[in-house]
Amino acid sequence: DQQVKQNSPSLSVQEGRISILNCDYTNSMFDYFLWYKKYPAEGPTFLISISSIKDKNEDGRFTVFLNKSAKHLSLHIVPSQPGDSAVYFCAAKSFNTGNQFYFGTGTSLTVIP
Amino acid sequence: SQTIHQWPATLVQPVGSPLSLECTVEGTSNPNLYWYRQAAGRGLQLLFYSVGIGQISSEVPQNLSASRPQDRQFILSSKKLLLSDSGFYLCAWSVRRDHYGYTFGSGTRLTVV
Structure with a gap:
């Protein structure tokens, strides 16, 4: 059962515009969320996180929004750059899963120069 | 600083052959260790995790x-590979009760032919 879902497998955005990547989850007990970025043939790297006590976290060009009532998470990248082209995974955990994160299926972002 | 090593980077194995992938972590003690697989067109699937020596889930x-x-060595094995075992295998570690998720290795691309 996929508890974390990324329904858009791919996204193309023009350089300089906003990229919005979406993530939905089913487990209302999830209390911590992460976004990872993955280049081909490399391991994912941590990008940004948000706790369920917040609804927004910002780090430079990256902002994560959390809508708990909708069980929806989104990552905004502004402005998008060609180097942002990668696969983005969202991940979530709850206090009763210890440190075990559940990952989405990923969205492949292509930023067109 | 902590580092994670995973090898080999790529591997081509015939069906029915054995498999051994190794992962080691440096610069930390008592890490949680994980094996993930990313199959073609799919997200990150947790295969195994370990909270201590000899403890595998x-x-x-x-x-x-x-x-x-x-303590800092995690091995993924198979006695007889199947075609469906092809994928990108990732080792990861985390500090227990750490909110910053996992640090991933660089991955192993396994192709079973």
Whole structure:
């Protein structure tokens, strides 16, 4: 059962515009969320996180929004750059899963120069 | 600083052959260790995790196994590979109760032919 879902497998955005990547989850007990970025043939790297006590976290060009009532998470990248082209995974955990994160299926972002 | 090493980077194995992938972590003690697989067109699937030496939890029934002979060493094995075992295998570690998720290794691309 996929508890974390990324329904858009791919996204193309023009350089300089906003990229919005979406993530939905089913487990209302999830209390911590992460976004990872993955280049081909490399391991994912941590990008940004948000706790369920917040609804927004910002780090430079990256902002994560959390809508708990909708069980929806989104990552905004502004402005998008060609180097942002990668696969983005969202991940979530709850206090009763210890440190075990559940990952989405990923969205492949292509930023067109 | 902490580092994670995973090898080999790529591997081509015939069906029915054995498999051994190794992962080691440096610069930390008592890490949680994980094996993930990213199959073509799919997200990150947790295969095994370990909270200590000799302690292995399996998430998905399969013909793979994992072992943790030392605190910072995690091994993924198979006695007989199947075509469906092809994928990108990722080792990861985390500090227990750490909110910053996992640090991933660089991955192993396994192709079973």
